Amino acid sequence: MDGPTIRTVFGNELRGALRDRTLTTHFIVIPLLLYPVLLWLGITVALLYDAGSEDTSYRVGISPGLDPALAGELRADPSIDAFFASSGAETGGPGGGFDATAGPVPGGDGLPGGCVITADLSTDRGRTAAGVLEGLARDVRAAGFARLRDSLGIGRAEWEVFRISTSNEAGGRDMGGFILGLLLPATFAVMVSIGCFYTAVDATAGERERGTIETLLSTGADRFSILAGKYLSVLVSGMTSGLLNTASMILCVSAILGPLLRSEGEEISFAVEPGAAFSAVFASALLSALLSALMIASSSLARNYKEGQAMVTPVYLLSVLPVIFMQDPSISFSVSTAAVPVLNAALLLRDSLTGPAEPLPMVISAVSTALFCLAALWAASSLLSREEAAFPGEATGKRSLYSLLRGRRNTGHA
Amino acid sequence: MPDSAVTAVDLCKSFVDDSRGVIRAVDEVSFHVDRGEVLGILGVNGAGKTTTLRMLATLIEPTSGTASVDGHDVREDPKAARRSLGFLSSTTALYPRLTARETLRFFARMNGYPRERLEERVEKVVEMMSIGSYADTRIERLSTGMKQKVSIGRAMVHDPPVLVFDEPAAGLDVLNAHEMLAMIESLRDCGHAVVFSTHVMSEAERICSRIAVIHQGRILAEGTVPGLLERTRADTLEDAFVSLVESARV
Numbered sequence: 001m002d003g004p005t006i007r008t009v010f011g012n013e014l015r016g017a018l019r020d021r022t023l024t025t026h027f028i029v030i031p032l033l034l035y036p037v038l039l040w041l042g043i044t045v046a047l048l049y050d051a052g053s054e055d056t057s058y059r060v061g062i063s064p065g066l067d068p069a070l071a072g073e074l075r076a077d078p079s080i081d082a083f084f085a086s087s088g089a090e091t092g093g094p095g096g097g098f099d100a101t102a103g104p105v106p107g108g109d110g111l112p113g114g115c116v117i118t119a120d121l122s123t124d125r126g127r128t129a130a131g132v133l134e135g136l137a138r139d140v141r142a143a144g145f146a147r148l149r150d151s152l153g154i155g156r157a158e159w160e161v162f163r164i165s166t167s168n169e170a171g172g173r174d175m176g177g178f179i180l181g182l183l184l185p186a187t188f189a190v191m192v193s194i195g196c197f198y199t200a201v202d203a204t205a206g207e208r209e210r211g212t213i214e215t216l217l218s219t220g221a222d223r224f225s226i227l228a229g230k231y232l233s234v235l236v237s238g239m240t241s242g243l244l245n246t247a248s249m250i251l252c253v254s255a256i257l258g259p260l261l262r263s264e265g266e267e268i269s270f271a272v273e274p275g276a277a278f279s280a281v282f283a284s285a286l287l288s289a290l291l292s293a294l295m296i297a298s299s300s301l302a303r304n305y306k307e308g309q310a311m312v313t314p315v316y317l318l319s320v321l322p323v324i325f326m327q328d329p330s331i332s333f334s335v336s337t338a339a340v341p342v343l344n345a346a347l348l349l350r351d352s353l354t355g356p357a358e359p360l361p362m363v364i365s366a367v368s369t370a371l372f373c374l375a376a377l378w379a380a381s382s383l384l385s386r387e388e389a390a391f392p393g394e395a396t397g398k399r400s401l402y403s404l405l406r407g408r409r410n411t412g413h414a
Numbered sequence: 415m416p417d418s419a420v421t422a423v424d425l426c427k428s429f430v431d432d433s434r435g436v437i438r439a440v441d442e443v444s445f446h447v448d449r450g451e452v453l454g455i456l457g458v459n460g461a462g463k464t465t466t467l468r469m470l471a472t473l474i475e476p477t478s479g480t481a482s483v484d485g486h487d488v489r490e491d492p493k494a495a496r497r498s499l500g501f502l503s504s505t506t507a508l509y510p511r512l513t514a515r516e517t518l519r520f521f522a523r524m525n526g527y528p529r530e531r532l533e534e535r536v537e538k539v540v541e542m543m544s545i546g547s548y549a550d551t552r553i554e555r556l557s558t559g560m561k562q563k564v565s566i567g568r569a570m571v572h573d574p575p576v577l578v579f580d581e582p583a584a585g586l587d588v589l590n591a592h593e594m595l596a597m598i599e600s601l602r603d604c605g606h607a608v609v610f611s612t613h614v615m616s617e618a619e620r621i622c623s624r625i626a627v628i629h630q631g632r633i634l635a636e637g638t639v640p641g642l643l644e645r646t647r648a649d650t651l652e653d654a655f656v657s658l659v660e661s662a663r664v
Binding site: 009015016019020210216218221222391 | 496501506509572
């Protein structure tokens with residue numbers, strides 16, 4: 001390996017990537033703006049929904065014999081247009097059918113009377129109307145209980161019999177770490193992957209499509225150093241993507257979610273401890289190192305962007321796997337999970353947000369990732385040393401990937 | 415051949431094709447090129463010119479035979495062989511997002527040019543190629559002729575003793591082709607050994623010290639233009655070429 005060659009290729013690849021709008025969009029702009037845009041969209045949609053729901057009213061039929069208190073509540077509720085129905089739920093009021101109907105259930109055999117709510121629960125309006133009716137019916141029942149308690153002369157505390165309350169001993173910082181741990185790791189893996197994806201394809205398949213691979217391989221540089229320089233540039237773009245995305249999420253959550261939770265009486269801090277920040281950088285490096293190597297290796301076979309994207313997609317999907325395991329809180333960053341690539345980085349990030357990570361699993365993660373990376377880079381280097389790497393399909397008269405895989409090694413392997 | 419910058423001895427290259435079987439693209443090709451000399455490799459499309467030159471550039475490995483560039487064997491020390499030559503073909507493209515000056519800098523570094531003299535050398539090449547007016551413009555914004563000038567600069571920026579040009583005028587208009595041939599002449603006059611492949615007779619006639627006619631992977635004849643004319647009793651190089659190829663077919 002030749003240090004100056006690695007530095008030169010690395011600088012060239014990174015400069016090229018920073019000058020390409022598509023690449024910068026994928027490894028800088030999207031990771032940075034994803035959460036602000038998502039939050040803005042979420043808030044806008046929520047506001048629109050609230051504004052729309054304020055004007056919405058539900059047509060509710062009141063069947064004869066319904067508890068007068070409940071009937072009164074229904075008529076008084078502004079979100080309900082109540083109509084007296086002469087018979088069952090299907091009876092239409094003026095202009096069409098009801099969203100829901102409320103009818104009486106007679107008491108007897110030791111059971112109290114009440115109401116039955118009928119609605120078409122396969123429709124949004126039916127479900128919402130039934131929910132509103134149920135809420136009002138519960139209020140009427142609660143008022144009934146209060147009247148009974150008063151008539152029996154029982155105090156409030158006696159009536160409650162057994163009080164339950166929960167106290168949260170976690171501090172504001174712990175809760176902030178917990179919330180970030182829920183939100184971050186899943187998208188973190190995807191973002192690192194996106195950051196690596198396009199730069200890897202550009203550095204390999206893009207080089208062939210542009211016709212620069214022959215120019216590059218005709219220089220007096222050794223193949224592995226060229227590959228190492230390209231690998232480092234992909235790694236840096238993946239790490240940049242992951243870290244920008246993490247910073248963006250923490251800022252968004254602190255600036256928007258924090259004040260909202262504080263207004264609800266929750267004191268939550270989203271400040272990140274230095275240890276957690278180090279772990280985030282370490283996790284980002286682990287994931288980028290592995291995905292870069294795998295993506296470089298898989299796209300080394302490709303002759304153009306289209307083929308490169310198709311070949312890198314399985315690696316991209318691999319990065320989505322941790323999302324599945326993240327849902328299980330019993331899986332944590334430990335000696336056994338530290339050896340599993342991709343998952344180890346996501347778990348390390350999640351767990352480090354709620355407490356310091358153990359050094360031994362971190363070492364195991366680094367070793368495991370290094371082994372996978374070396375295997376992938378060895379494969380990529382072998383492919384780059386074949387004649388068809390510079391002239392895919394041309395020299396042998398074949399255009400299949402199979403020909404590339406079984407092609408002759410060229411003399412420029414030094 | 416004590417002063418030969420390039421020697422090729424019995425170079426062979428075979429490919430395997432599923433439908434056509436074993437193809438002998440280059441068949442026992444031998445030649446040498448001295449410093450300050452331009453060897454023209456003349457042949458029709460598919461004659462084996464590009465494969466021969468790619469073997470010199472160590473981009474593909476000879477099936478048998480050997481070659482050396484500035485004393486470095488292409489099999490034993492391919493890295494040193496590549497550092498001793500500048501390779502340019504119609505398929506060696508430039509990085510579109512780099513400027514012309516950045517391109518020269520990048521390829522000088524890739525070929526191990528001393529860091530302390532790099533900037534001076536880049537500026538010299540910029541001046542030699544007369545590309546100063548667009549040296550800081552990205553390659554993607556340059557015309558074909560401008561790109562070709564930068565390409566030649568790219569091939570010679572590390573000051574290699576040997577230059578290999580594979581059909582460098584392909585796709586260029588008359589004026590740009592003329593200018594490019596003039597540059598190759600000046601490189602020859604500066605003492606570089608140049609291997610130049612083409613199928614355009616006038617180009618070969620103008621700049622080549624010697625010519626090797628290659629057909630179906632074999633060298634049919636090698637010599638100066640007057641020597642070839644005399645051997646084939648032809649009036650023009652084109653007639654001499656046709657005569658050699660026709661006699662090989664028989």
